[in-house]
Amino acid sequence: MVTETSSRPTATTRRRILDAASREFADWGFAGARVDEIALRAGVNKALLYYHVGNKEALYASVLARNFDRVEGALADAMAGGGSAHDRLSAVIAAINEILRKHPDHPRIMLHEFASAGGNLEPEVLERMLTVLGAVAGILAYGVRYGEFRSTDPVMTHLTLIGASLVLNAIAPLRHRAAEISPEIRFPDDADVAGFLADLLLHGIASPRTGETT
């Protein structure tokens, strides 16, 4: 319908730019990332990149928005299923870690942000982080009410869960490098992260009354 003069891979171009930017921001953080390098990685001209996404800050915001869209989508699916608090928390941990493993740029960017005290984080992103916190805290309270979980600080518990998930998923390449230095140590597989964390944390917050064994 629209009278276009030239080629049309508009949506594709923007996606390619976001993919390349995501990787570059993960590699170097916001301040260390280079727009030239992003354009090079995306295979698009730098001026075209500016035409599509505005500037470096807007590009960063777009990458983060897409990442949180994915997390919230996976989280909504996990929250849809019912079951015990144990089952619900397991599902959330599995969903989060699956997304982080499939899109390793996300945990890496968030780690840069946590390190920088969220200096490049817009209030909107901060609110979306609090949404995730609210979901986990809800399950925790639910588990405490029905005697499945003992009472722990929900913010600390959530941050431990998120922090460990972020680090374990972001660190995969470093684990492989460490494995070369110390061949006698058995470094576990990336796919085991969710199962391990669910097991450890669920045991950690289990009510003393319940004698669980997974």
Add this chain to the structure above:
Amino acid sequence: MVTETSSRPTATTRRRILDAASREFADWGFAGARVDEIALRAGVNKALLYYHVGNKEALYASVLARNFDRVEGALADAMAGGGSAHDRLSAVIAAINEILRKHPDHPRIMLHEFASAGGNLEPEVLERMLTVLGAVAGILAYGVRYGEFRSTDPVMTHLTLIGASLVLNAIAPLRHRAAEISPEIRFPDDADVAGFLADLLLHGIASPRTGETT
């Protein structure tokens, strides 16, 4: 004894440079940090900074070396005390988190490094990280042997402990910012981190036979 022509705060100058560099690297990561800004923060001339520390990479290595000196010192003290595996792991968690809380630049820099897949990490630093891993893994094995702990993957357990400690200590300013957005949520105090983590993880790896309550 030495015939000096001018002022003498040599050691102090170097320390001031390292302190300023530590903060700047924590704020922006290695790639994002600015040497001009470090000199400004340290209150020394940029040329003098180069005279003292060489270049940006050497400066970064010096900061990391000093940070790991502190961690290993605290760790050695914690390992000196005997007691049950439970007591030993508690002591290690307390020691690590006390250092991270007293020197918040360290967890922030390490988070940048983890995010960057250790791209700026010299092999020497990687080995020092493995030293800490070895200490924790030793306590874990000790606890399993004498029936205090159930058997968990030592690398995963260690990375969970370290990852959570890093994030919880690095994130303090962000927690305060989040507390302003959501006043209804009670964000815990920074000093509670070690106690919380020890409680959660010790419950998480406790042997099913032992019915512990802290």
Add this chain to the structure above:
DNA sequence: GTCTATATACCGATAGAC
């Protein structure tokens, strides 16, 4: 929508006076 060329500012690092 896509490119080349460039403005403008900044960064890491050094020369050389004192």
Add this chain to the structure above:
DNA sequence: GTCTATCGGTATATAGAC
């Protein structure tokens, strides 16, 4: 040991042709 001044390179961002 400490400074001023500056080089050479690179960064973000834009103007303007097609």
